[in-house]
Amino acid sequence: MGSHYNNEANRDEETSPPVSPLSQSFNSSIVSFIVHVIFELETPITELETLDFLRTHLLPVNTRFSSIMERNKNGVLRWKRVGISVEDHLIVPTFPDGLTRKGYDEMLREYLSKIGCKNFSQEKPLWEVHLVKYPSMKGACTMIFKFSHALGDGYSFMRVFFKCCGRADNPSLPLTFPQLSLIKTQQQDHGIIGLGKKLFGLMGKCINTSYDLIETMFRTSFLEDRPSAIRYSGTSTELFKPFSVYSVTISLERVKQVRTKLGATVNDVIIGLISYMIHLYMERKKKLMEQYGEAADGLMMDSITNGASNMTICVMLNTRIFKGSKNLEDMIKAEAWGNRSSLVFAKLPTFPNDEQVNPLDFITKAKNTMDKKKNSMIFYLIDSILSTATRMKGQKGMDEMLYKSFKNASTSISNLIGPKEQMAFMNHPVSSCYYFTAGVPQSAVFTSVTNMDKLMVVVTLEKGFIDTKLFTSCMDEAFENIFRAAFGDNQDKDGNEIMKKSD
The missing domain is CATH 3.30.559.10 (Chloramphenicol acetyltransferase-like domain)
Known part of the structure; x- marks a missing residue:
């Protein structure tokens, strides 16, 4: 397992973009902010479909998905492009056979806790995907995307998903979203x-x-x-409890x-x-x-x-x-x-x-x-x-x-x-989508x-x-x-x- 370096890894390190101070903090020794995005799908998705998504949709979105943090000779931390094999980032767990949907749902929650308590290796890009090929109470299978917050924020990750998601009722139509309403407009007096x-x-x-x-x-x-x-x-300083x-x-x-x-x-x-x-x-x-x-x-x-x-x-x-x-x-x-x-x-x-x-x-x-x-x-x-x-x-x-x-x-x-409508991820209807954070x-x-x-x-x-x-x-x-x-x-x-x- 691990990254497979190619000729791109030997290019001039000064052309690699620097890691922002905030991204450095999200992947530091005292804070390791990790986001887990969970899609429960109504129909099973295969490993081949998942790997295809990683190659054709995830990696091309941004070079950070194929980069690691590395200091150059001047001590500046930069995103260094490496060659990767997407197979190294896909994990397919094995659960006991013969459980009920409720039993597998409990196994899923325990699995989420297990992977949420583990930090990333710094030797390969800071993300991985877990494909749970067992039914839960809400779906036929579950996809778990685990990202370091150092790679980007929630709306950066949303770009990844919604570019390959369509409406479950009509895939030819785009998803629509509610209007932002954080700050109310006030009536003007003269x-x-x-x-x-x-x-x-x-x-x-x-x-x-x-x-x-x-x-x-x-x-x-x-x-x-x-x-x-x-x-x-x-006074415990342990991050991943x-x-x-x-x-x-x-x-x-x-x-x-x-x-x-x-x-x-x-x-x-x-x-x-x-x-x-x-x-x-x-x-x-x-x-x-x-x-x-x-x-x-x-x-x-x-x-x-x-x-x-x-x-x-x-x-x-x-x-x-x-x-x-x-x-x-x-x-x-x-x-x-x-x-x-x-x-x-x-x-x-x-x-x-x-x-x-x-x-x-x-x-x-x-x-x-x-x-x-x-x-x-x-x-x-x-x-x-x-x-x-x-x-x-x-x-x-x-x-x-x-x-x-x-x-x-x-x-x-x-x-x-x-979105307002039900999503379909790679043509698989999504019954439930949520996320949680770890390392805080x-x-x-x-x-x-x-x-x-x-x-x-x-x-x-x-x-x-x-x-x-x-x-x-x-x-x-x-x-x-x-x-x-x-x-x-x-x-x-x-x-x-x-x-x-x-x-």
């Missing part, structure tokens, strides 16, 4: 009233920007959340109904939903400890009680949104490959020591917090902050800053917006994907620290509680499904 509102808004934007700048500097250096039921209090993967699939139409009722965005609902999940878990974990006599563990009890009042979520955003991309088609079709990722810190809505709090309050608080973030220039300043940090502290300083960004926060969330120094990491009429929220939970069974039960319950709080118990009598479980 005259003295309009001028007053603009001045007041500018003053608020300056205050919010100043606060966000200070918070970012503190968060990336010394300011950290208290230990809690989801934030480990130990065993974890479980779990997901819930929610009706996007129901999410939009809640969004409309509260005047929020889908992202506000997602952050509020995650906050409510964590709240339920912490309150029930505390009760279980009291019930089984574990309350004597004062340190753990203090972490659950006090840590819940000071939690921060690290929100990953793509700065293409702020650089002229008006819709997702523009972002995917653009030739701007690379990492346009940025991090924003936001307080998680919390209501300590009260399980009976109104679930809608979490979304309302999340909306207020994110409205302040949107009324700030921090999004446009992040690149400058990173560049300044690299000049002042060097690459090692930037690595540490990225590491502390995650370590000092309680959890993180990233999201992707998928956090015990609970969330991702979300909107696709067709569904919202899927995925979480990785550190084994041995988080009570996976309890947390996942809270996930199953959370959105139903939110929806019923918004519309009452009778809104589901028409037969529409609020939420489907998926583990």
Whole structure:
């Protein structure tokens, strides 16, 4: 196994593009940010079809898929082109014969955890594909694309997939995507009233920007959340700890109904939903400890009680949104490959020591917090902050800053917006598509994907620290509680499904 070097590997190293500071940080010794994209297909796909996809679609998209990181004689880390054999990047696992679909589904989840705990070899390009040729609860087989975040961001990878994906109902038609709606357009007022509102808004934007700048500097250096039921209090620096993967699939139409009722965005609902999940878990974990006599563990009890009042979520955003991309088609079709990722810190809505709090309050608080973030220039300043940090502290300083960004926060969330229609990957209908991340120094990491009429929220939970069974039960319950709080118990009598479980 391994890369097969050819004559291209001996070309002038100075013609190889340098690795950006952010990409270096995503593949450093203290952070190894790895993205796993999972396609569950309705019909089996063969190894030959998969290899054909890798040769004809993946490799030609960008030279990084056939490059490794290597330092030249001047110590500059560059993307060095190498000759590769795609067979070396395709892995086909073997599971026991004769299991039920549920049994194979459990094997799939264990396999995801297994490969998620392994870093890449630096001797070959930083990607691989796993073809699981066994049925799951949602498909006939599963394709797992494992990429280092150093290769590119989520919208870079989306270009790879959607260039070879068509609509399942009509392959001749292109996939379409929802319009971006991160920042709302406001109605314009004229005259003295309009001028007053603009001045007041500018003053608020300056205050919010100043606060966000200070918070970012503190968060990336010394300011950290208290230990809690989801934030480990130990000093372990191990990146790839065993974890479980779990997901819930929610009706996007129901999410939009809640969004409309509260005047929020889908992202506000997602952050509020995650906050409510964590709240339920912490309150029930505390009760279980009291019930089984574990309350004597004062340190753990203090972490659950006090840590819940000071939690921060690290929100990953793509700065293409702020650089002229008006819709997702523009972002995917653009030739701007690379990492346009940025991090924003936001307080998680919390209501300590009260399980009976109104679930809608979490979304309302999340909306207020994110409205302040949107009324700030921090999004446009992040690149400058990173560049300044690299000049002042060097690459090692930037690595540490990225590491502390995650370590000092309680959890993180990233999201992707998928197409409105069902996809067909290489003419195989896709029944489920989601992703998760690994190599982040956090015990609970969330991702979300909107696709067709569904919202899927995925979480990785550190084994041995988080009570996976309890947390996942809270996930199953959370959105139903939110929806019923918004519309009452009778809104589901028409037969529409609020939420489907998926583990």
